[in-house]
Amino acid sequence: MAFRNIPTVLTAEEIINKAFRNSSKITINDREHFYWVRNTAMARVQAVSQTIDAVLLKYVEAFPSFDRLHPFYYELAELLIGVNPTKKSLGGIDWCRKQVAAIASKHLSQMRKTRNESTIEHLRESAYGRIASVVKQLAPDLEFLNKVRNEIRKIPTVDTVAPTIVVAGFPNVGKSSLVKLISSATPEIAPYPFTTKGIHVGYFEHRWVRYQVIDTPGILDRPLEKMNDAERQAMMALKNLANLIIFIIDPTGHCGYSPEEQEGLMETVRKTFKVPVIVVENKSDISKTESDRPKISTATGAGADVIVKEALAIMRKDMPKMEAIRDDHMIL
Numbered sequence: 001m002a003f004r005n006i007p008t009v010l011t012a013e014e015i016i017n018k019a020f021r022n023s024s025k026i027t028i029n030d031r032e033h034f035y036w037v038r039n040t041a042m043a044r045v046q047a048v049s050q051t052i053d054a055v056l057l058k059y060v061e062a063f064p065s066f067d068r069l070h071p072f073y074y075e076l077a078e079l080l081i082g083v084n085p086t087k088k089s090l091g092g093i094d095w096c097r098k099q100v101a102a103i104a105s106k107h108l109s110q111m112r113k114t115r116n117e118s119t120i121e122h123l124r125e126s127a128y129g130r131i132a133s134v135v136k137q138l139a140p141d142l143e144f145l146n147k148v149r150n151e152i153r154k155i156p157t158v159d160t161v162a163p164t165i166v167v168a169g170f171p172n173v174g175k176s177s178l179v180k181l182i183s184s185a186t187p188e189i190a191p192y193p194f195t196t197k198g199i200h201v202g203y204f205e206h207r208w209v210r211y212q213v214i215d216t217p218g219i220l221d222r223p224l225e226k227m228n229d230a231e232r233q234a235m236m237a238l239k240n241l242a243n244l245i246i247f248i249i250d251p252t253g254h255c256g257y258s259p260e261e262q263e264g265l266m267e268t269v270r271k272t273f274k275v276p277v278i279v280v281e282n283k284s285d286i287s288k289t290e291s292d293r294p295k296i297s298t299a300t301g302a303g304a305d306v307i308v309k310e311a312l313a314i315m316r317k318d319m320p321k322m323e324a325i326r327d328d329h330m331i332l
């Protein structure tokens with residue numbers, strides 16, 4: 001996924017200046033003064049039009065084709081930037097490219113027909129003026145696309161085909177600590193809720209298979225409409241990427257949320273996502289409940305290996321089914 005490779009989108013003013021600057025360096029020598037003037041003027045108009053076209057085409061090609069995106073990326077793009085406004089602005093670029101090409105071609109054909117030097121100069125100025133005015137009309141779209149570019153770069157690259165464990169739960173329960181313990185990810189860990197604000201991805205290998213582990217922002221037990229952007233991102237990862245969910249409960253209350261609230265969310269997750277859910281109780285170094293759920297401590301590492309083993313056993317059993325589901329997904 002090449003979200004990170006989208007170049008900075010220049011402003012309309014910058015594009016115009018760049019094109020005019022490039023073209024002003026061009027001179028086509030000819031022994032006959034008239035041809036020298038005409039060919040130079042024509043080459044300059046052509047260069048302005050070509051420079052603008054090349055810059056704009058680069059943007060259109062660098063942005064993803066949203067309709068072909070994997071659902072995870074599509075939904076995240078929708079949340080972060082809004083897909084339709086982006087498509088509209090990209091459409092604006094197409095419109096501008098066509099206009100610029102048409103203005104250039106019309107003026108060039110008129111320049112070809114005349115033998116009058118001052119008409120040539122007049123036509124060149126008129127082409128420049130009209131092209132600049134069309135590009136200026138694109139200013140709001142270019143500004144918006146640059147904002148989109150800065151947002152879209154934050155979308156993490158995920159492996160849409162690797163078997164994937166998504167770690168979820170209330171804020172501050174130790175999700176990032178577990179992901180760090182069992183995978184290559186290095187998420188931030190801190191003693192306050194909503195430390196993790198986006199999706200973080202790590203991997204581990206087992207018997208030559210690469211497994212993906214995804215750390216998610218904490219979710220509160222509330223309806224989707226009430227959720228903030230961080231919580232929504234967690235829901236999107238659960239919905240579109242998880243082959244298995246590890247749901248962490250902190251029964252000690254150190255996270256700042258009651259076990260009852262966390263149980264409520266756990267039930268919602270179980271009902272909403274049709275993949276196996278392993279429920280684990282964390283922070284066993286502080287205190288343990290009497291429940292028969294697996295207990296871990298990401299602080300000491302106790303119990304984490306047992307959870308990974310269980311997750312692997314379930315996923316390896318489900319592997320053929322997962323492949324069938326993945327085949328249904330469109331992948332960029």
Ligand SMILES: Nc1nc2c(ncn2[C@@H]2O[C@H](COP(=O)(O)OP(=O)(O)OP(=O)(O)O)[C@@H](O)[C@H]2O)c(=O)[nH]1
Nearest residue numbers: 171172173174175176177191194195196218298299
């Ligand atoms: N004593 C103890 N503290 C833990 C354990 N696991 C995590 N913590 C602490 O709990 C706090 C939150 O840990 P994180 O891993 O950041 O929790 P999180 O669920 O990712 O939090 P958010 O990203 O804010 O949702 C940190 O202060 C950790 O040091 C554990 O097993 N035992």
Ligand SMILES: [Mg+2]
Nearest residue numbers: 175176195196
């Ligand atoms: Mg976290």
